[in-house]
Amino acid sequence: MPVATRSQASATRGDRPWSSSAAPRAAPGHDGGAARRPSLLANAHHGLKDKLRELNLFYEQHKQQLASSQSGAALRRSRSIPPSRTGEGRYENGGRNAEEEEEGTNRHRDAFAPVREAAVLRENMAPPEARAPSKNDNVVVFSRPAEPQEKENVPHAANGMSCPVKKAMPALPAPASRKLSLGGGIGGKLKAVAEIGAGNAETMGSRILVFVRLRPMSRKEKEAGSKSCVKIVNKKDVYITELTSENDYLGLKRVRGRHFCFDASFPDSTMQSEVYSTSTADLVEGVLQGRNGTVFCYGATGAGKTYTMLGTMENPGVMVLAIKDLFLKVRQRSHDGSHSIQLSYLEVYNETVRDLLSPGRPLLLREDKQQGTVAAGLTQYRAYSTDEVMKLLQQGNQNRTTEPTRVNETSSRSHAILQVVVEYRYMDGASVVTRVGKLSLIDLAGSERALATDQRSQRSLEGANINRSLLALSSCINALVEGKKHVPYRNSKLTQLLKDSLGGSCNTVMIANISPSNLSFGETQNTLHWADRAKEIKTKAVTAGNEEIFRASDSDNEQAKLVLELQKENSELRQQVVKQQQKLLSVQAQSLAPNTTPQQSAAPSPHVTTPCSTQRRAKRSILDGSCFSTPNPKRPADNAQVRDLQRKVKSLEAEIEKMKKEHYLQLKQKDEFIRGLINRKNSNDPEEATSERRMITRASIRKAHKDAAAAGELKSPSHRFTSPTPTAKKRTFWDFGGDSPSVLAVNGRKTRSHVAAETPPRAPSMLLQPGFSRQRA
Ligand SMILES: Nc1ncnc2c1ncn2[C@@H]1O[C@H](COP(=O)(O)OP(=O)(O)OP(=O)(O)O)[C@@H](O)[C@H]1O
Known part of the structure; x- marks a missing residue:
């Protein structure tokens, strides 16, 4: 008809x-x-x-x-x-x-x-x-002309698939600042947001950037005879087609297909570095400018979220590359001010929040006016080098809840959030400027069907809780997209923690991970649907960074300068210590090398057990502690050389020990002195004020030390990012304590140090830890 x-x-x-x-x-x-x-x-x-x-x-x-x-x-x-x-x-x-x-x-x-x-x-x-949702008259809306073939299934030349074609169009009339150029990452956007200034940016806000990453077909999927149902074209468009069943010889069954367009889409051959540079590199730059940034990976179980975030030893992921980049940039800029980097790592498992760096009782979430939602009692670690952070990550990951499921052998059963706070202080004429930026890197647990994982009670409970929090996340996304006044952040711990990133003043990036297999068609379609929806979320404008300017009097000024100088010196000394330790490690590795058999050293076979290899070499993790001190097995055995190297090691060890002692003393004195100065500055006592005008020399350090001890706690600008627990519980680099996850003897005393932390038991894969302490039924 x-x-x-x-x-x-x-x-x-x-x-x-x-x-x-x-x-x-x-x-x-x-x-x-x-x-x-x-x-x-x-x-x-x-x-x-x-x-x-x-x-x-x-x-x-x-x-x-x-x-x-x-x-x-x-x-x-x-x-x-x-x-x-x-x-x-x-x-x-x-x-x-x-x-x-x-x-x-x-x-x-x-x-x-x-x-x-x-x-x-x-x-x-x-x-x-x-039509323009913005009230801003400067925004011109370009409507999309109707395509004759729209909403009809048309064959796609590139993949032979049949999909409704959707024009590449931003869901919102995104400000020019948020337009993406694949080559240059999102730097342009972030810069432009800053350049827009208080006028437009404040009213317009910015959009969450959404990226999609397709992983390669796994061995298991190939063995199960699955075919690829996803095609990425032009590094932007994603076509997904439900393949007809093999028994449908006449092709009677209707083939479903959809087309999506994202800020960028990564095909299965994309390198980790490209994912990082396109999606996250400019967030890191923003954090150094004092702007908050969040990256989170979303997708079904086994879709590649943890691979994208953590990666492997050979192919480190976004978290690792971001930390490396951060330290590199900080080092490049250290000449004109002092930086401090603090980090925390937590997980949300079965609706409880746990500190991954200092496991203990579950943490409570609290609302803080300045910091937003914070986990009370969460440990903030001060880190001085990439290696330290890697060790902390490795340590945290060993505490993370992972279990094998039918879909993924090392399935993360919790949402993990790594937060890095960068504080940058510098003198601007007579003022001390403090900039604080926070980078949140989030590896979500996989969204899943109960059947896809396991029916055992614990796994079902986990699955229910994971789905609950992801459902809460989707409710928040819906509410934000629809512009509702009430956004149900409180429905889950995850959304409470993500509140800032989704609806706050933050540059946010979502990486949606998908599998190519037609067996995962439903999950992939679901992930793409939510990713597509998330494109429409507008976060509050990120204009100026979190900056505090402290204008000081002349005497304060001198003190502030001195404090900055000392802080700079301290961080340089700490870096020296780290370098010496790295030197020592490499010499130790060299001396160990001849002890490996020639057979081992000659064969780069995956079956050979090196100190860093695991049962499943392909999954050797960036977080496997022993990998940080991997000896080079290719050096030939030579007894004379060994003896020589051992002598070198001993002398270096002695040298390092001596340096450590000296540095330790110097640092302690300087820390105390800084503490004293800050306490004095905060004090309203007129006598103190007059005494501040006295000349401050290095010789007065001892005196300041005593004053500081009498005055009490240090109040640093970093208090804004420490947890609201009693100060006595806060841990710093120089804290002492037996319950520390990394306690070792320095100068005959027990001290917490992340530089020379004890090497934890080796993890055999990315997230699989055999000796996982929190065994669950
Ligand atoms: N881009 C990729 N290239 C190569 N291998 C990948 C890639 N993405 C994922 N994989 C592999 O796929 C497997 C599952 O990945 P991963 O553990 O990251 O999934 P996940 O999404 O974190 O799963 P879950 O939510 O269950 O934790 C791993 O063996 C990983 O090495």
Whole structure:
């Protein structure tokens, strides 16, 4: 039975004298256009497609006419809009002509009139959801012209799949600052956001950037005979097609397919470094400027979230690359101020929050005016080098809850959040400027069907809780997209912790991980759906960084300068200690090398057990502690050389021990001195104020030491990011305590040090720890 479309019906009724078939017959000219225009506007039931076709046609006619009839070349130049390659461009010019004909030739003198008219016409004709949601008049909305083939399954040439084609279009009229260039990462956007200034940026905000990463087909999936149902085109478009069953020989079953477009999509061959540089590198730069940034990985179990975030020893992931980059950038800038880097690592497991760096009782979440949602009692570690952070990560990951499921052997059963707070202090004339930026790197647990994992009670409970928090996450995404006043952050611990990143003033990046297998079609489609939805979330504008300017008097100024100098010196000394220890480690590794058998050293076979290899070499983890001191097994055995090296080691050890003692004493004195200075500055005691004007020399360190001890606790600007537990519980680099996860003897005393932490038991894979202490039923 023939189906009458709306346009056919109206053409039959004769209320559309402008049908596409009639248009070519019409004589081109002003009069004709003017005569036709009222019917176009009067007929509110015209389909958008028809209007587009008509306007295009009319534009072509008018263009020919203009070419012949225009008088002055200068006038012509001022009126012409370069024809765009896109449908939008064509639309624009068509709109211009229609308006122009009605208004007559007076408009010809106003060079910008056509643009304005086109914008008005576009807005009128845009579907309601595509119109400008922004109240800002400066934002021009470019509506999407209807595609004739839209919403129809059309074969996609690149993959032979059948998918409805969706035009690449930002879900919101995203500010220019958030447009992505694949090569340059998102730096441009972040910079532009800052450049927009208080005016536009404050009103517009910024959008969550969404990336999709496809992982390669796994061995298991290949063995199960699965086929790829996902195709990534132009590093942006994702096509997903549900393949017909093999028994459907006649192809009777309808094939479902969808098309999505993201800020960038990574095919299965994408390197970790490319994922990092495109998605996260500029967030790191933003953090150094004092802006908060969040990256989170979302996807079904086994889709590659942990691989993207942590990676392996050979291919480190976003977390590791971000930390390395951060330290590199800090080192490059250390000449003009002092930096401090603190980090914490927590997990949300079965709706309880746990400190991964200092496991103990579950932590409670509290709302803090300055910091947002914080986990009370969470340990903040001060780190001085990438290696230290790696060790802390490794240590934290060994405490993380992972269990094998049917889908993934090392499935993360918890959401893990690594937070790095960078504080940068420098002198700006007479003021001390403190900038604080926070980077949150989040590896979510996998969204899953109960059947996909396991039916055993503990796994089902875990699955239920994971799904609960991810459901809460999707409710928040929905509420934020719909602009609801109430966003249900409190429905789960995860959303409470993500509150800042989703709805706060933060540059946020979501990486959605998907599997190519047709066996995971449902999960992949679900992940892509939520990723597509998340594109529409607008976060609050990130304009200036979190900056505090402290204007000091002359005497304060001198003290502040001295404090900064000492802090700089301290961090340099600490870096020296770290370098010496690295030197020692490499010498030790060299001396160990000859002890390995020639067979071992010669064979790079995956079956050979090196100190760093695991049962499953492919999964050798970046977090495997022993990998940090991997000896080089390729050195030939040579007894004389061994003895020589051993001597070297001993002398180096002695040297390091001596340096450590000296540095330790110096650092302690300086720390105390700084503490004393800060305490004095905070004190309102007039006697203290007068004494501050005295000349401060290094010789007064001893005296300051005593004063500081009498004055009590150190109050540093970093208090804003430490947990709101009693100060006595806070741990710093120099804290002493037997319950420390990394306690070792320095100068005959027990001290916590992340530089020379005890090597924890080796993890055999990325997240699989055999001796996992929290065994669950
Ligand atoms: N891009 C990739 N390249 C190579 N291997 C990958 C990639 N992504 C994932 N894998 C491999 O796929 C397997 C599952 O990945 P991963 O553990 O990261 O999944 P997940 O999403 O974190 O799962 P879960 O939510 O269960 O923890 C791992 O063996 C990992 O090495």
